[in-house]
Amino acid sequence: MKEMKVLLVDDEETFVKTLSERLEMRDMKSDTVFGGQEALHFVDDNEPDVMVLDLKMPGIDGMEVLRRIKKRYPRIQVIILTGHGTDKDEDEARRLGIFDYMQKPADIETLAERIKAAYKTKVQDVMAAVAFAEAGEAETAINMVTTKKEKESE
Amino acid sequence: MENVLRDSHLACVGKLLAGFTHELKNHLAIINESSGLMADMLEMGKGGEEETCRKFQKITSTIAERVVQANVLARHLNGFAHRMDVPDSVFDINELLDEELALILRFAKLKGVSISSRFQGGLPSVDSNPALLQFILFALIDSIISRLECAGEINVITLESGGNVQVRIEVAGATPEDGGRIFHKDLAELIRFAVKKINISFDGPVDKGRVRFTLNIPSAGGPGAPC
Numbered sequence: 001m002k003e004m005k006v007l008l009v010d011d012e013e014t015f016v017k018t019l020s021e022r023l024e025m026r027d028m029k030s031d032t033v034f035g036g037q038e039a040l041h042f043v044d045d046n047e048p049d050v051m052v053l054d055l056k057m058p059g060i061d062g063m064e065v066l067r068r069i070k071k072r073y074p075r076i077q078v079i080i081l082t083g084h085g086t087d088k089d090e091d092e093a094r095r096l097g098i099f100d101y102m103q104k105p106a107d108i109e110t111l112a113e114r115i116k117a118a119y120k121t122k123v124q125d126v127m128a129a130v131a132f133a134e135a136g137e138a139e140t141a142i143n144m145v146t147t148k149k150e151k152e153s154e
Numbered sequence: 155m156e157n158v159l160r161d162s163h164l165a166c167v168g169k170l171l172a173g174f175t176h177e178l179k180n181h182l183a184i185i186n187e188s189s190g191l192m193a194d195m196l197e198m199g200k201g202g203e204e205e206t207c208r209k210f211q212k213i214t215s216t217i218a219e220r221v222v223q224a225n226v227l228a229r230h231l232n233g234f235a236h237r238m239d240v241p242d243s244v245f246d247i248n249e250l251l252d253e254e255l256a257l258i259l260r261f262a263k264l265k266g267v268s269i270s271s272r273f274q275g276g277l278p279s280v281d282s283n284p285a286l287l288q289f290i291l292f293a294l295i296d297s298i299i300s301r302l303e304c305a306g307e308i309n310v311i312t313l314e315s316g317g318n319v320q321v322r323i324e325v326a327g328a329t330p331e332d333g334g335r336i337f338h339k340d341l342a343e344l345i346r347f348a349v350k351k352i353n354i355s356f357d358g359p360v361d362k363g364r365v366r367f368t369l370n371i372p373s374a375g376g377p378g379a380p381c
Contacts, residue, residue: 012180018187023195056176083179086236104179105186105221 004032004119009039009047009065010081012059018050018110019108026112036060040068043076050077051119054153056084062094070097075125077118081106165284168238175232178330182221182228189217230256237284244281244374246335247312247319254288255310258295262308267299271310278373280319283352287371292349293341294358294367298325301336318370323358325365333359337367 006023008030010016016032023030031048033039037060039053051069057060062080069076080093083104090101100120102111133141193214196207230253237250255269262269262275298308307326312319325332337345337359349356358367 012184015180015184015187018184018191022191022194025198083183084176104183105225106183108187108190136177 003029004050004115005046005048006115007036007039007042007051008032009051009057009062010037010054011035012054019111022108023112023115024149026108028115036062038064039065043069043073047073048076049122050079050115050116051079052079054084055080055082055089055093063089063096066096075122077122079111079114079118081111089103103140164238168200168235168265171235172232175235176351177230179225179230182225186221189221189366193218224330227256229253234288237288241285242281242283244279245284246277247280247321247371248275248277250284250288251291251310251312251321254291258292258299261296262299265299265302265306267306269295269308269310273311274313277312277314277319278375280371280376281374282354282371286348286352290345290369291323294323296335297313297336297338297341298323299370302328302347314373315352315370317373320374321369321371324366328365330360330363332366333365336365 005030008016008020008023009032010019011029011034013034017035020030020032022110031046033042036057040060043051051066053062053065064083066078066080069078074097077099078097079099080090080101081104082089082102084103085103086094093101099121100114102114129141132138168304192210196210196214199207233249233253234257237245250275251271255271259269295310296310298306302325306328309322309324310327311322311324313322314320325336328336345356354372355370356368359365361368
């Protein structure tokens with residue numbers, strides 16, 4: 001089975017590295033980046049299944065990263081993990097299609113469980129596309145699994 | 155102009171407090187993950203001797219408990235700070251009291267005064283100035299705490315009454331003379347000015363022989379609500 005790819009995005013380096021180490025102890029490998037711009041570059045080269053994203057970061061903030069990711073890579077499941085969020089932020093993030101919205105400091109077991117659930121959702125989406133393909137609905141299937149970036153490069 | 159200045163001042167204080175609590179949450183998140191990592195390592199037997207492990211486990215559990223407590227406080231302070239974002243809004247009075255009482259509790263504890271609350275569930279939202287209302291409630295409770303003898307008790311009650319939402323602050327065992335000392339001349343002037351400014355009715359300090367302050371706040375869309 002393909003290994004789940006998790007990307008952690010937060011400008012607090014100590015936080016994100018420690019979080020990554022704790023997830024690894026739970027058999028969940030993750031990559032870490034420390035800013036919005038870096039996150040967007042990383043995703044272009046190495047698309048993750050699940051992204052754990054902070055909102056308030058210098059430069060391109062988390063909401064803008066989310067906006068761009070959902071436009072270009074809608075199948076990436078995003079979990080917002082923030083200490084700064086307001087109700088308005090949460091509403092906007094949910095409108096943009098996040099998988100979940102969590103507040104810092106978060107319980108590691110809950111976060112690990114939500115990451116697994118997000119991955120499961122992504123796998124189910126892909127399986128649904130396979131089912132469409134098998135039923136002869138090739139175009140629908142392709143639309144479900146092809147990102148905007150892949151369509152542009154065709 | 156005076157009002158503009160005051161509102162701007164409050165908004166500034168609110169912004170500063172919100173910034174503080176946001177940063178605090180970041181620090182707490184790091185403490186949480188660091189102590190969590192320590193706990194994970196101990197669980198995996200990487201901590202050395204058994205006795206050392208036990209000590210570390212106790213420490214990490216204390217850190218974790220404190221993080222939870224500090225986080226609750228930060229959440230309340232953050233909510234309190236954001237009440238100042240706008241002069242008037244529609245809000246849940248029980249939530250406002252919850253966050254305010256959590257912040258006042260420490261002052262009460264220092265004086266040996268206990269605060270209990272009895273909030274009616276399912277109350278309609280109220281339409282008022284949340285920051286000023288918080289100030290009124292704070293000023294009253296703070297005065298009670300300052301002038302009440304040790305082991306005193308304050309009860310904060312909410313209920314629906316005649317299309318309004320009522321907040322009652324009762325001081326168990328206090329005499330009408332205590333009520334006079336709590337609601338001294340300067341405070342009385344300030345509170346009466348403030349309640350008039352936000353159009354809520356107020357009674358106190360003595361009601362049917364006991365010390366009780368009552369605020370009647372118009373529910374959103376109710377007869378007393380602002381247009």
